[in-house]
Amino acid sequence: MQTVTDPARLHQLVLQWREQGFRVAFVPTMGNLHQGHIELVNQARQRADKVVSSIFVNPMQFGQGEDLDAYPRTLDDDKNKLYDASCDLLFTPEVELLYPAGIGSQTYIEVPAISDLHCGNSRPGHFRGVATVVAKLFNLVQPDIALFGNKDYQQLAVIRAMVRDLNMPVQIVGVDTVRDDDGLAKSSRNGYLTDEQRTIAPKLKQVIDATATAIHSDGLAQREQLQQQALHSLNAYAFVPDYFEICHADTLQPAQVGDNQIVILAAAQLGKARLIDNLRLDLSK
Numbered sequence: 001m002q003t004v005t006d007p008a009r010l011h012q013l014v015l016q017w018r019e020q021g022f023r024v025a026f027v028p029t030m031g032n033l034h035q036g037h038i039e040l041v042n043q044a045r046q047r048a049d050k051v052v053s054s055i056f057v058n059p060m061q062f063g064q065g066e067d068l069d070a071y072p073r074t075l076d077d078d079k080n081k082l083y084d085a086s087c088d089l090l091f092t093p094e095v096e097l098l099y100p101a102g103i104g105s106q107t108y109i110e111v112p113a114i115s116d117l118h119c120g121n122s123r124p125g126h127f128r129g130v131a132t133v134v135a136k137l138f139n140l141v142q143p144d145i146a147l148f149g150n151k152d153y154q155q156l157a158v159i160r161a162m163v164r165d166l167n168m169p170v171q172i173v174g175v176d177t178v179r180d181d182d183g184l185a186k187s188s189r190n191g192y193l194t195d196e197q198r199t200i201a202p203k204l205k206q207v208i209d210a211t212a213t214a215i216h217s218d219g220l221a222q223r224e225q226l227q228q229q230a231l232h233s234l235n236a237y238a239f240v241p242d243y244f245e246i247c248h249a250d251t252l253q254p255a256q257v258g259d260n261q262i263v264i265l266a267a268a269q270l271g272k273a274r275l276i277d278n279l280r281l282d283l284s285k
């Protein structure tokens with residue numbers, strides 16, 4: 001596996017592959033890799049001849065007071081994991097090389113409507129930062145396909161909308177959430193949890209599952225009450241919930257009676273960790 005820090009060198013290498021007719025898959029990450037990331041690389045490996053991954057803690061998607069400085073940086077360990085997963089090329093740019101104009105002067109991409117909801121409401125400018133860096137990375141890597149986790153459901157929706165609206169020639173693939181045995185979605189930020197908080201953390205998924213069971217038996221007429229109950233349960237378990245919303249799976253707007261494609265989206269603070277999780281439901285079945 002080759003590691004490249006210079007964007008121009010990365011571009012040169014992938015262009016050579018393209019000239020040779022190789023199909024290129026891309027897995028962007030912020031590092032501190034876990035089995036969720038490795039599943040993205042494994043799926044990329046199955047779908048392409050060459051796999052490129054990036055590790056870049058993107059300052060543009062972090063707000064004031066968020067954990068940009070504290071975000072875990074474990075590059076040597078990450079490189080070993082990517083090597084073991086047969087990644088071909090790792091891109092680890094410096095901030096100054098990826099944002100030569102400076103972040104404040106950088107041309108940006110704003111995906112309207114969907115970026116302002118849920119996580120975007122709590123983290124203003126977050127999805128502008130995500131969409132912009134992903135577009136920059138796509139331009140450098142020029143992948144045939146790019147893989148993202150369904151755990152970051154809204155992020156995936158923002159990226160799909162960007163690719164559609166800007167006619168980007170890349171296929172976006174969503175990969176199912178990899179979980180610990182007790183159901184907690186693997187996340188780099190789980191490392192912020194104390195031992196006691198780690199025992200509480202799986203309750204987030206349990207509350208989502210209980211809400212799904214209620215929707216399957218009673219439908220969506222009680223949507224707001226179900227949301228309130230879920231928030232109440234999370235509070236009782238010592239989370240500080242950010243949002244718990246039962247939404248249409250595509251628009252991410254509040255689900256209406258009669259909608260079949262549903263997603264339950266939740267975010268909650270537990271100690272220093274902001275945890276997110278979600279569940280897709282198909283009510284037509």
Ligand SMILES: Nc1ncnc2c1ncn2[C@@H]1O[C@H](COP(=O)(O)OP(=O)(O)OP(=O)(O)O)[C@@H](O)[C@H]1O
Nearest residue numbers: 029030031036148149151152177178186187188189
């Ligand atoms: N448990 C998981 N299963 C599958 N994919 C995941 C999982 N966690 C993260 N991913 C995906 O990995 C990619 C990189 O995510 P990122 O590096 O931010 O990791 P993360 O664990 O989500 O960290 P964070 O705590 O910052 O949210 C994204 O596409 C994300 O959706």
Ligand SMILES: CC(C)(CO)[C@@H](O)C(=O)[O-]
Nearest residue numbers: 028029030058130133152
């Ligand atoms: C997609 C991404 C790599 C963009 O910085 C990041 O938001 C992430 O790791 O999910």
Ligand code: BAL
Nearest residue numbers: 030061062126152155
């Ligand atoms: N996985 C999403 C990246 C972030 O929280 O900034």
